[in-house]
Amino acid sequence: MRYHRLEPLILVLGTLGFPGTALSQSVSFQRDVLPILSDRCFMCHGPDEKARLSKLRLDREESALRTVNPVIVRGRSGDSELIARITARDARRLMPPADSHLTLTAAEVRTLERWIDAGAPWDRHWAFEAPARPVPPAVAAGAWPRNDLDRFVRARLERDGRRPSPPADKASLLRRVTLDLTGLPPTLGELDAFLGDSTEDAYERAVDRLLDSPRYGERMAWEWLDAARYADTDGFQADPTRTMWPWREWLIRALNHNLPFDQFTVEMLAGDLLPNATQEQIVASGFNRNHMYNGEGGRIPEETRVENVFDRTETTATVWLGLTVTCARCHDHKYDPITQKEYYGLYAFFNQTSESGAGGQGKARPRLRYHPQAQRKRLIRIKREVDQVTRRMRAPDDRTDRAQREWEQETAARLRSSGADLSLVTLEPWHQLGPLGAPGGVAGKTFATDYGPERGVNLARTFEDGRIAWKPAPKLEDGETHALPQRVGATYLYRVLTATSARSVDISLGSDDGIRVWLNGKQVLSKNANRGVAPDQERVQLQLVKGRNELLLKIVNTGGAAGVYFRKADESVGGVPGPIARALLEAPENRNPGQTELLLAYHRERHSPPWRAAKRQLAKLEAERSKLEKGVAQVMVMDSLPEKRRRTTQVLQRGSYDQKREVVTESTPGFLPPLPPGKRPDRLTLARWLVDDANPLTARVTVNRYWQMFFGRGLVETIEDFGQQGSPPSHPELLDWLATTFVRSGWDVKALHKLIVMSATYRQSSRAPRAAYMADPNNVLLARGPRFRLPSWMLRDQALALGKLLVERIGGPSVKPYQPAGVWAEATFGKIRYRADTGDAVHRRSLYVFWRRIVGPTMFFDTGKRQACVVRQVRTNSPLHALTTLNETAFVEAARFLAMRTMREGGNDARTRIAWTFRLATSRQPSDAELDLLVSRWRSTRDRYKANPQDAARLLAVGDASRDTTLDAVEHAAYTVICSILLNLDEVLSKP
Known part of the structure; x- marks a missing residue:
């Protein structure tokens, strides 16, 4: 899309009435000429070699001003072919051609003529040159600037004949900066303290307090969640849940601790590659695993993997370089000097993770087992206590040890004389098949379906057109629950048991969901269940024959998680467990350490009460450790393939995963500073290159994005595009x-x-005369303070805070607040249903709301979809949002709790109470007229509810939080209506 390039020209033309405007000065190639050439010419005469016509490049000086048949003749616009073509009357010669639907205005033609007549001075695109540190300009109003930033703004205003607005009043300023730095409104206590502080540094101390608030990191995290495409699901039709909240927790902590942005960048892009990387640094690398993940049936794993690498490449370019590189997947960039080969040089940095494109289901490898800090500390203490108890259990005990030696001698002699068979059943490792898909996609048919293994196992046989085969499964250890792939269908497990004689063996099983078991072709268990896996859900006695016995398990998954558990009970020999018997028959000096430990535990279990007490303590500690370990989050992170397994990166023709062409290595675009010489570069090299002082883009792009956060638009409006199609900066210096x-x-x-x-500049009043608004509606010149509608997520947090419902706990898993029933079900054909949380969870900050990619939280309007990187903020103007802030459960509940505060804290009469609440919501006192209107409305509403108390009861029942029943219900309902009105005032919905 190219329409956004017109605005700078409109702004230039629109300032003709003011002295010192762009067209009254000499023509600037960067400001005036390059935007025209880029927008109208580069499509056919730009960087893209394959789209280039007539072998003419207008993005390169040496081509446009070539000595042979030049299209631009310096100093002579009348002799320049460029001017002849753009002013041609013959449609066959006119440029741009008619079918391009691009035209030049008379003013634009005149700009090009003036530029050529001035000698056609040419320089590189401003954003691709390293920023030189400008000297803050002198200004006429020497007392106005509070820091050097203001000098640049005031100089531009003076040049354009404008004046800044007066300072904002203290109450408005505190509300503005508190919302900007914490995302929440100031409390009355904070407001009173600030208004009562007449010292010169009162505002600075308020700012420092807000910067130190833990709410700061939560507020600053939102834009990063949009940029990182953070969500709690994978996306696509199945949209399975994933666990990425530990990355969000790292983000908040990093922002609160003010991690320097260069280190912040390094950890997010390459934390896993840092020497001796901590758990937190590895989690930080999850930034580039936040993308969508296609785990749908029938997809090609390599195609999925390549799409994920595309996403990482383009997200990194957008966030740190402010460049739109996506089109260079398929061809050279049409506007910026990025070739397709250079795109794949960037791509190569992200092409070396162990991710395969297979699996998914919210847990695509590589992953990290994440222990929150409190959990890690407890696990360390548990290990210390376990070591202490274990040492105590192994400590010598003369009397018990003497009794054990006597028992060993007696029992060994008895075993030898009995001639008992001491051989144990041996179990070979498992082989695994599947999962095989449900017949016709119907989960209910899977349990009874015969897929083939039921009639005999052939480990060489493949299924589903050769895509699925038997594979060894050495990680399926006995005595532990194991997760299986989550595809709806059946997974088979097969192993061989060998017995030296016919005997019976007991096994314990668990499954998620159903399970069928065959021994030597005969079914011995059939349990069609819908459950989660746990130990010992089923017990079966197997009648083994002498020699080889084949055991087959079929685990049926009807949806969601899948899992299995298997354990063989100990065999008994001569009245003692088989392993004990074998250890006893070894001479003491020939026993291995495991056998010695086994005999000590067996004997002391039966003859030492202190040992049994220690064992109980140990079991308790192990149970706690197991619970903590089972609850550990599996977080997707980045890693790097070892050198011998590194992938060869190749240019992909038209971006197709299977159309591999020229081999490329890790590199950066040639128009930017080179990578440091030395060893082969990796993601860590790239991350450090991005924040190197010589990089012309990263610092500009970053400060511009933060400027947007405070002022509603960037100094460069196209936040995501600092290239030649992007907007020029309003204040370049x-x-x-x-x-x-x-x-x-x-x-x-x-x-x-x-x-x-x-x-x-920031502290100006946002109030301005109508003429000033009409002349500069978007406040490009910064002649007034920033005033605009708060984002929908901040409005929800504000309402919860004003009602004292907001739960201020930081971090943790995502929560599910109120949402209309059926939204998820409708989007997933009834497969996924929304179940709202209860208690504190529904009142957490919006930052923590569960985000399903295919249908985001319904209370948020015009936020990023979290399906791709988004860095430009969009403010909603949807009328539907007003319906939400008036009627959605969270807002009505917040209004009734604000009403409770009004009645408890606001005074003893309606006028005093409403004035108190008005000030709480807006940070200012109401006028008499405003107060009269609200009190009148309160009285009429009270009278209506007095006549219809059932309506008051219904209103006060909205939401889960219980009300204070000691308050009069009719008055409470009337105040709730007033509070809802206040929450929907324009000045409450907007930054002042």
């Missing part, structure tokens, strides 16, 4: 000064935020 300041500060994000909010 300010952008470069901010970028260099950011780098000089050690990439200190909080220092950058403080610099912005401490500025006079």
Whole structure:
């Protein structure tokens, strides 16, 4: 899309009435000419070699100004073919051609003529040159600037004949900065303290307090969740759940601790490659596993893997370089100097993970077992206690040890004289097949379906057109529950048991869901169940024949998780367990350490009460450890293939995974600074290159994105595109000064935020005369403070906070607050149904709301879909959002709890109470007229509910949180209506 390039020209033309505007100055190639060439010419005469016509490049000086048949003759626009073509009357010669639907205005033609007549000075695109640190300009109003940032803004205003707005009042300023830095409104206590503080540094201390608040990290995380395409599911039709909240937790912690942005970048892009990487640094690398994952049946794993690498490449380019590189998957970029080969050079950095494209189901490898900090500390303490108890259990005990030696001698002699068969049944490792899909996709048919193994196992046989085969499964250890692939269908497990004589053996089984068992072709168990796997759900006695015995298990999965458990009971020989008997018949000096330990435990279990007490303590500790380990999150992270398994990266023709062409190695675009020389570069090299001082883009792109957060739009409006199709900066010197300041500060994000909010520019009143709004509706010149509608997620948090419902606990798994019934079911053909949480979970911050990719949370409007990287903020203007803030359960519940606060804390009469609540919601006192209107509405509403108490009861029953029944229900309902009105005031819905 190219329409966004018109706005800078409109802005230039729209300022003709002011002195010092762009067209009254000399023509700038960067500001005036390059946007025209890029928008109208580069499609056919730009970087894309395959689309280029007439062998003419207008993105390169040496081509456009070539000595042979030049299209631009310096100093002579009348002799330049470029001007002749764009002004031609003959449609056959006119450029751009009519079928392109692109035209040039008379003003644009004149701009090109003036540029050529001035000698056609040519320089590179501004964003591709390293920012030079500009000197803050001198300004006429020397007292206005509060820091050097303001000098750039004031200089632009003075150049355009404008004046800044006066400072915002203290209450509005505190509300603005509190919302910006924490995402929540100020409390009345904070407001009163600030208004009562007349010291010169009162505002700075308020800013420092907000920057130190744990709410800061939560507020700053939202834009990163959009950029990282964070969600709690994989996406696509099945949309299975994944566990990525530990990455979100790392993000909040990093932001609160003010991790320098260069280190922040390194950990997110390559934390797993750092020397002695910590668990947190490995989790941080999950940034590039937050993408969607196609685990649908019938997909090609390699195609899925390649799509994931595309996503990582393009997300990294957008977030750190501000470049749109996607089109270079298939061909050279049509507007920016990025060739297809260079795209795959970037792609190569992300092409070396062990991810295969197979599996999925929310747990695609590579993964990390994540222990939260408190859990890790407890596990360390448990290990210490286990070691202490174990040492105590193994400590010598003269009397018990003497009795054990006597028992060993007597029992060994008896076993030798009895001639008992001491051989045990041997179990070969498992082989696994499947899962094989449900017949016709109907899960209910799987249990009874004969897939073939039921009639005999042939380990060489394949299924489903050769895609599924028997494979060894050495990790399926006995005595433990094991997860199986989550495909709806059947998984088979097969092993051989060898016995030296015919005998019976007891086994214990567990399954998720149903299970069937065959021994030597005869079915010995059939349990059609719908359950989760657990130990000892079924017990079976197997009658083994002498020699080889074949055991086959069929595990049926009807949906969701799948799993299996298997354990063989100990065999008894001569009245003692088989392993004990074998150990006893070994001479003491020939026993291995395991046998010695086994005999000690067996004897002390029966003859030592202290040992039994220690064993109980040990079992308790092990149970706690097991519970903690089972509850551990499996987080998707990045890793790197070992050198001998590295993939060869090749250019993919038209971006198709199976159309491999030229071999490429890890590299960066040639128009940017080179990578450091030395060893073969990897993701860690790339991450450090991105935050190297020489990189012209990263610092600019980052400060621009933060500027957007505070002012509603970036200094470069096209947040995601700093290339030649992007908008030019409104304040180029300010952008470069901010970028260099950011780098000089050690990439200190909080220092950058403080610099912005401490500025006079930020602290201006957002009120301005109508004429000023009409002249600059988007506040490009920054002549007033930033005022715009709060995002939908912040409005929900604000309502919860005002009602004192907000649960301020940080981190943890995602939660499911109120949502209309049936939304998930409708989007998933009835397969997934939404079940709202209860208790505190429904009142967590919006940051923690469970995000299903195929249908996001219904209370959020115009937020990122979390299916791809999004860095440009969009403010909703949907009328439907008003219906939500008036009627959605969370907002009505917040209104009734705000009403409870009104009645408890606001005073003793309606006027006092409503004034108190108005100030709580808006941070200002209401006018008499406003108060009269609200009190009148409250009285009429109270009278209506007095006549219809059942309506009041229904209103007060909205939401799960119980109300204070000591409060009068009719008055409470009337105050709830008033509070709902206040929550929907424009100044409550907007940043002041």
